[in-house]
Amino acid sequence: MKRNFLSLSVAGAVLALSSVTVLSAGSIASASTLTAVKFVYDFPGPDMEIIPVVVAQKEGFFKANGLNVSVEFPPSTSLTTQLLTTGSGDIGFITTSDMAVAVEAKAPVISVANYSMTNNWGLFAKPGSTLTLASLKGKKIFSWGDTWTNAMIPFVLKKAHLKASDITIVTGANDTPLLMNGTINFTTSTTNYAIPGITEATKSAPVGIVGAAAGVPNVPVWVYAVTHNYANQHGKNVRAFLKAIKAATIWASSHQTKAVADFMAAYPKSGYSKFYSTKGWALTVPLLTNSAGKYFVQTNKQWTTLATALKSVKLIKSVPAPSTYYTNKFLP
Amino acid sequence: MSSSSLLELRGISKTFASTTALSTMDLTIERGSFVSIVGPSGCGKSTLFNVLSGLIQPDGGSINLEGRDVIGATGHVGYMLQKDLLVPWRTVLGNITLGARLKGKVTAEDRDQAKGFAEKYGLGDFLNHYPSALSGGMRQRVALMRTLATNHQLLLLDEPFGALDAQTRFEMQQWLLQVWRDTQRTVLFITHDVDEAVFLSDRILVMSPRPGRVVDDLAVNLPRPRTLETLVSPAFTEIKSKVLHQLHHERAL
């Protein structure tokens, strides 16, 4: 769902290394009192969704909760759960669909908190284009080829009464230039990534059909996850992590300019402009709380809905009890 | 030009930048003769061949081969070096017919001629072999057959047996004489080996050190066919000592 998949993988690896060194160097003094936690992002390179973690690092929220958190980036997408199970990471940032396939594959991981609360995924096109479910037939639609996108597209087709062969799914390294020069008709993404990207390239907002309008189930997209082992043995760390993240998220929501500046300072070579990150973060903030204004809280319903949906598009074979997927017991 | 002379050089000279490799040279070669050229290293023997074959342009003079002026032209002599220069990817047959291939297509006649040479001179069973399967002497034979197969009257052989062991070399010398007699070619033969020159030739040209010029022109009136007996005959020794004297006399100067 994120942009620049290939080119970022290299940059990401370099950044991951440098940020780890910088952080460990800066925390020598307090190393003895702080507990080290390795956070693994869902993508090879950093982008604005990592702002809560960066802010918690930079503004001292982790420290205040006794943690020294380092950030790792996976070598490619969809490897985060594996990195958790092999002990290369402690707390991971993954999509809910990653979570579902991990459980299906009997990987011992569990979601400990929602990151976002609603499904802001959909189809997007250049400003001024016609993008309706009726206009999809025969079009070239861009996909990142990740599990989430693979899971969502069948719902769009169902709602549009189309067969898979009615559209052409193309996959590549970066969607925006392809969209701009007409190589593809539509792209798939989430609002907080697509809108800043296309706006930046065209100077006006893209058209899109998102969430229910695109026929996709309304479930959270991203969660924080840990292995069962880590949850059992280091529940204290998980709780401290979420407490720090909650404080950082609240701070980053009310100090958005400052939060983006922290991100830009931590990752000056992320490949994203200040404009992109600012707009992206502004669009992310409203996704982070539920209708009651609460952070993190997961429900049986969200997981059952997701699992049922994934089963219906044959990405998983069975729908397990929702408690297999998640626990709210570490919420602050 | 007399009716029996094949080649006439008049006033041929060659200077490379500052070194004069050949000073003005006049030379007449009779058709069907076997003429050796001896002389110290670097005296311009190969340069003479290169001028004759058309590889390099002389500074002046004329070359007349069978009544034609051939200065600067190529494709009128057979030429063979110490290195056999067989191409590894062509068979013996393919190597013998290389000259024909280099001028166009190898015809059935070319092939028959090559087979004829090979069979006559003991390589009939090796026509389909690659050079890598041949001994040094066999390779040199193939190289000579390739030279013959170009069907030029004049053959320029530049130390062709220089790399062979003594025994093989003697066999090759005898063989060369047989070939020469059979095919009635005219041979210009460069060698360091005075024995070889005397054994093979009708005539020996002795060259001076650089700048090269012919300082002696000796007739070898030993009877043919020449055999092992020839090598130990007093006449052989006499001519050999003349050549050696001439070479050393020149060197002492």
Next chain:
Amino acid sequence: MTKKKLLLNIFGPILSVVVLIGIWQAIVVWGNVAPYIAPKPWDAINAVTSNWSTLAPLTWWTIKETVYGYLVGALLGAFLGVVLNKIPLMQRVLYPLLILTQAIPIIALAPPLVMILGFGVMPKVVIVAWIVFFPVTVSVLDGLNHVDKDLMTLAKVFGANSLRRFVVLEMPAAVTQLFSGLKIGATYAVTGAIIGELAASSGSSLALYQRSASGSLDAAGVYGTTLIMTAIGIVWFLLVVGAEYIATPWQRRSTARQWRRGAKPVVTNN
């Protein structure tokens, strides 16, 4: 080749593959590696055979991309090698440029290629050709630069024009070198095709199948597709080795094969 040597040549590689698979199996079993991290060898093979109806067309596409790209790259590479050898000025002008092409990360090449050439087979062909041409150019150039000077001189004395000298002597003389470039290219070709597929694919591709498998924690699928990709690379390499075997018989035989034209056995009075 003696019988013993032949047996060694056949069973040596098989043995090393068996040993490798054995080590793989041992690591997974004794190391208690979870199936979503790394599969047992048999499971990886099974992931291929049981999904073959899906994988076969994808494999076929990858083969096409690899082969087309390879052929384009090999021809272009050989052509450039000749140009560089024949036009000395080009060695100075073009050679640095050619090195530059290899310094560009292939990943950076992909997006513009997709924009220009779309999502089909073309951008992959270009990427594969881009990777393959260079070793071929270098080897052809090397081969041509090392043709025996005396042999060329001899050909001149024989009165051969430069075209004949090239066709009859220089080209075959460079063939041995050419094949070393072709073999290096063969090992890289499939990698190029996979990079191309990752960079841009329409519908599905082996690379995307692998990515989806990875996303589904289907390690058997991931390793299985890797096996397919590896097999394509190995088979292609072996084909090139086979072509070399046929094209350069003088390297290992003492006589020409009887059925080859121009090297017929002695037949008197034909």
